[in-house]
Structures are given as C-alpha cells and as structure tokens.
Amino acid sequence: MKSCLAPLDAATDRMVARTMDWCAINSGTDNLEGIRRTADLIIPEFEAIGLTSEEQAPAPVTHVSDGGEVIEIPRAGAFVLSNRPQANRRILMTGHLDTVFPKDHHFQKIVDRGDGTLHGPGCADMKGGICVMLEAITVFEKTPYAEHVGIDVVLNADEETGSHASAHVLADKARSADIGMVFEPALPDGTLAGARAGSGHYTFTVKGLAAHAGREFDKGRNAIVGAAHVIAAVNALNGQRENTTMNIGVITGGVATNVVPDTCVVRMNARGRSPADLQWVDEQVRNIVASQNFGQDIEVSLHGGIHRPVKTNTGGTLALFELVKAAGADLGLEIGWQATGGCCDGNNLADAGLPNVDTLGVRGGNIHSDKEFAVIESFSERAKLACLVMLMLASGACPWPERLKGN
Template sequence: MSNDLMNLLVTDEVKTTLDWLDAQQVSMQETVINWSHINSGSRNLDGLSAMEDEIVSAFRCLDTEIELIQLEDTETVLDSGEVTQVANGRTIRIFKRPTANRRVLMTGHYDTVFPKNSAFQKTHWLDENTLNGPGVADMKGGILVMLHALQGFEKTAAAANVGWEVLLSPDEETGSLASAPLLADRAQAAHIGMTYEPALADGTLAGERKGSGNYTVRVQGKAAHAGREFFEGRNAVVLLAGIIGKLSALTGGREGLTVNPAVITGGVAPNIVPDLAMCRFNVRLKAPEDAPWFEGEVQKIIDTANTEDGFTVELFGGINRPPKALSDANLKLMDLIGACGKSLGLSIAYVPTGGCCEGNNLAAAGLPNVDTLGVRGGMIHSDEEFMIVESLSERAKLSFLILTAFAHGALDSVISAR
C-alpha cells in the first residue's frame, strides 16, 4: 500500500466513520432477519413488491433519486412443453451525482431461489456469530452492506467527488435475462463496478468467473399404442436420449467447458409411445471464444436430430452470462481492495470460480468490477444458507474505504482507460 493511500485511509474523518459503522452492527443484523422473513423468490411477485418497499424505504435516508423500472416478460418452456411468457418484477435504480467525474455502479439483487411455498422461510442462530436463513447471505445481507457503506461515505467530504448508482434486480437468480440489457447500459456510464454477492466464509473473493448458459431441448414425436401400433409411433424419449449423449460428449471440447444435462421429462405411461420429451441443460465455459464453438456444435446436434422421420426438435435458451476475464483495470481494482482490506486487518484473497453473477454481465460490458463484496457466508441456494454476522459491519467498512480511496483518485488510471 502506498503511503499516500495509507494516509487518506487513517484520517480522523475516516476513523470516525468506521466507528459509526461498527455501531450499526446490531441494527444491521436485526434488519437482515426481518428482510429474510420476507419471501422474495424470483417468481413471487407479491414478495418482491414487499421487499422492494423495504429497500426503497431504507435507501431514502441517502437523499437520492429513485427509479423503479418494470422489466420485460421473459420466455420459458413449461414441463408440458408449452412456451409461455413469465412476468418479472422491477429493478430498483438509486443514484446520486450522476455527472461526477468519478462514477461507480453498485449492483445486487433482492430475489432469492426460494419459492413462495418453500419450507425454508425463517432464520435461526447456529451460534452467536452465524445466522441461518433464506437470503441472509445471498444477498439481503449484501444489500445492507451496500446501504451502510454509502451512508458512511455520504458523511464525508470526499463523497462530493463520486457519483454512485445502485441497481438491485428482481431476476438475478433466474439468470438476469430481463435485467441484462439494463445492467449493460448502466455499466457504460460507470468507471468501476462493485457487486454484493457473498464472499466465502473465510473472506475470500471471486476473481475470474466462467460463463454460463441454460437451454431446453424439446423433442416432438408421435404417440401410439405400445402394443398394437408401436411402429406407427415416434418415440421422443429415445431420440432425446441420443441427443443427451451427444450434448454430454461436448464436455471437455474446450478447456474447462462442461455440459450438465439436468432435468428430463417425457412420456405419460409405459404402454404409450411418448410423443414429447425435454431436457434442460447448462453449459459452463471458460473463454469468450468458446461460446460460438459450443453454439455451433449444439446446432449441429439439433439439425441432425431433425433429419429423423416424424420428429421435430427445437432448442430454447442460450448463453446468458459471458465469461468474466480479469483485465488490467480489474486487477488494479482488486489490488486497491486488497490494500483497503489490509488497513482493516483483513487479508483479501481471490479465487477463480465456475459460478456466475451480475459481475459477468458488467465485465462483458467492459466495466472492471469485483463481485463478492457482500457478507461472508456459505451454503447458498440451500436451506443451510448462513451468514457470518460480524461481517455485516466488517464488509460495510471495507466498501466505505474502497469508495473513499476511489474518491481520492486511487483508481484514476482505471478511469482514464475507460
């Protein structure tokens, strides 16, 4: 850490704000418990609306402009094979000083993976520093980290140097299909990105991320009696089985590329030749150039299957999160975060991951970002999800210092490269 940066992170004003953030710890943990008890699964529009009200109310203390942006409907394929449109909630956009010379985009999501009828609806303490509950780590705790870091930052004179924008999406857990264009657009207006997915329990952050795509292949054949008219039928399950084998064989076709056939449906009874079968599958890919290769190989499989007499094979979906590589600007941002962590006595490490988040979208739009600045936690997307409670104030202090360093020009070389 340079002496200049160290000096600006230990001023009386900064120390006072860090003390204030420490004092918010109890209030933060009480709020995250209340928020966790609001079911805001991605398809629970009523729950998303209730969560939206809580967030908007909480952020009003920052004297900001707030915009609620209704997202477009998105296409999905039902288990019945029917293609339909599903409604999404609203993105919450909160912004201040949008014309400042230094601008940061802070993103997150307020949906969870737990549907309205989930059995996992309440929090409970695993020990005095570990809270189990839906969304406590992923990422209602992260939203509170963001909020309190901004509250602390706005108490300082340096805040006048930074324009900040918060985007909170209602569809991240379903792939950000509707919010992706908005993320890309707002990324163009910023110099750095800060996203509030949870860090690992030990505080490790994500570096490089694989890209991801979700697909459905639907095979339409012809039903027939399995005994009397077997040869009149066209067995969709059999054709799909061959397709699945070919899709799975694409794993390893590029370094780090994996294909996961995951959900299979088809048929109604053993004595009926099945006329419909579907498979939902996921791909993870390491490099941007792997995407066109994979898409081309999948299309060959689909085209070949469509030459079979009496069958119609269709493919839905696509690659919705490109891989996140680390640019020089991204590395500079990561170094700065490490320096800010060091001033708090935190050791900041980064690891590559196969997981995806909005950080992929921001990177694809050219915005250097770090995307695991939320609370420390783990076991997300399960009923064992937990948050390390002390990390609420800890991570708020870290983000406050990042904003302070940014305001004082620590990343001006990144800005000049944008």
C-alpha cells in the same frame, strides 16, 4: 480517511436487525408479491440517504414448459437508485432482491444462532450484502469526497435465474460507470471470487407422434428415444474441449408406459472459462440441433443460449481487486481471491466493459441450501471495506481503474 469509518463500529446490531427483517419475507424469484414487499422495505432505506428511485420494467422472459410450449414467465422489474447525475465519476453497486427459495420451500425462517452467525434464506445471498451496500453508501455520503462521485444502485429481482429480465438495466448502467461493486457473499474466510465461468442454458424440445403402444406402435414416433439421441450427442461434447462442461440436468416426457410419447423436453447447462469456449459450445449445440438426426419424423427445436458471458480477472478488474486488497490491508484484513465456476451479475457488468469486484457482501456459506449462513462480525467489516474502496477512489488517493478493453 479511515476515521470516516468510525460510525460503522457500532453498526452491527442495526445491520443484523435489518437483514433479519428483510429475510423474514420470502422473495423467491417467482414470488412477485414477496419481492414487492421486500422492495417496499429496502427501497425507502436508500431513498432516506438521498438516492432517487426509479423502477424499470422487466424484459420479456420466455421458458419452455414441460409440455414443450414456449411461454412467457412473469418477472419483477429492477430498481435503479441514483444520486448526483452530473458527476463525471460513477460507481455502480448492484444487488438482487430475489432468493433461490420458493414460497413453498421449507427454509423460510431466519435465526441468530448465537454462535456468531445468522442462519436464514438470503442472509448471505444476498440481503446481508444489500445491507452492507446501504451502510457503505450511508457513511460515504457523509464525507466531503462524496460530492465528486455519483452512485447508481441496481437492485434486480431475477439474478438467481440468470438476470434475463434485468440484463438490459445492468448493461445500461454499467456502460456509464467507472467501477462496479457487486455484493454477493464472500467465502466464510473472506476470500473473494476472481475470474468467473460463463454459462448458457439450453432447452431441447423433442417432438414425435403419439400412438397406442399395443395397437399402433409402428405409427408412433417416440420423442423420448429421440431425446436419448440428443442427449448422447450433446453429452459427447464433454471432454472434447478443455474448460467446457455440458450438464444435462432435467428431462421431462411421456404420460404412460402404453403410450408412445410425442414430447420430451431436455434441459442443459453449459459452462466455459473463456469467450472462445462459450462460443464453441454454442456452435456445437446449434450444429447438433441443425443435423436433425434423431430418428424418423423426430423434430428437435432449441431454446436458450449463453446468458452469462465469461468474466476474466484482468485489466481494470484486476486493478480494482488490488485496490480492494490494499483497503483490506489497511483494515487489518487479508483479502485473497480465487476463480470460480459460478456466475453472477458481475459477469454481465464485465461484459459491458465495467471493471468490477462482485463478492463485496457479507462473509457466509452454504448458499442456495437450507444451511445458508452469514458471519455476523462481517457485516460492519465488509461495509468498512466497501466504503474505504469508495473513499480511496473518490479522494484521489488511488487512480480509477481503466474500463475493460474490447467493450
């Protein structure tokens, strides 16, 4: 089977060139035009290897503005690329077109540093990963084993903000697949992410009453002071339950020191390591808001909730890890994995019952920063790894992992 992978020995230059072309276009999650241009480069590459493409509309996504208004934010749709719809075994492969770098961010250029790494926005997270996926499918499709397996690729465009607009597409495809392969970057040494924390975003909108701070101070109801009570109550949850964290990350409010502020917006991210942890967080937060105990005439409303369910490394997912490890050993790679507090679309796939390994992209690091890099030798290395995993399952050499229980 390994002999099928030979074409990938000479793939590095092509993969690097492609990734550099893709990374040269800004595709920050809010840059819909840049995402469109990126998709216009990437989608035809998948169509050229026989996948048919369909664009799925984004689900409506709302956000609380700094002024406390709930507004809809425009999001790009997700692309679904598929072949062999009749196949009774299906592999779901996912990647995201967006990056964390907005159009006006200073980090826009990709360069080959000449030291065996690329340095540029999205080279690891995860345009390099989409390139790995593309090459793995290309080689897989040329083997006789491909005819028994259907492939679905989901390329979404809002992963970096939590996949709110594309979660329905991921869940839909995850329900009809046997395994999931997500092409987020591996650590520089090749270690994969195992169990993943779950995450929730919460926005507290605190409303009071504006007044002149000198003339009518007593008529004012200070929303920032109200927010301070909210923050204290939420922050007090830290330390009450192991493996849960509540991070008050952003606060906005007030216009001038001589005005009693009528609005304050507080944004918080929560993490938990088990479904029960997340449920506890969610209940506690809702109870705090329900108490409305933040000062006279202060009203607090809540927006948001859990958006990334916890991913455990058990059952079919663990079986799939073992398979990836065996494929790696066959290729002379030692594959380990470790738990992480980060989240990705692998969380969503697991929640829909799909065993998945979610760091099958290039090896790289410093992601989400202007020091992001990808290791060049890992491009063909990881394409071989992904393709070999597909071949081991499609050929019957290894059993398909069971879908996750309770889903």
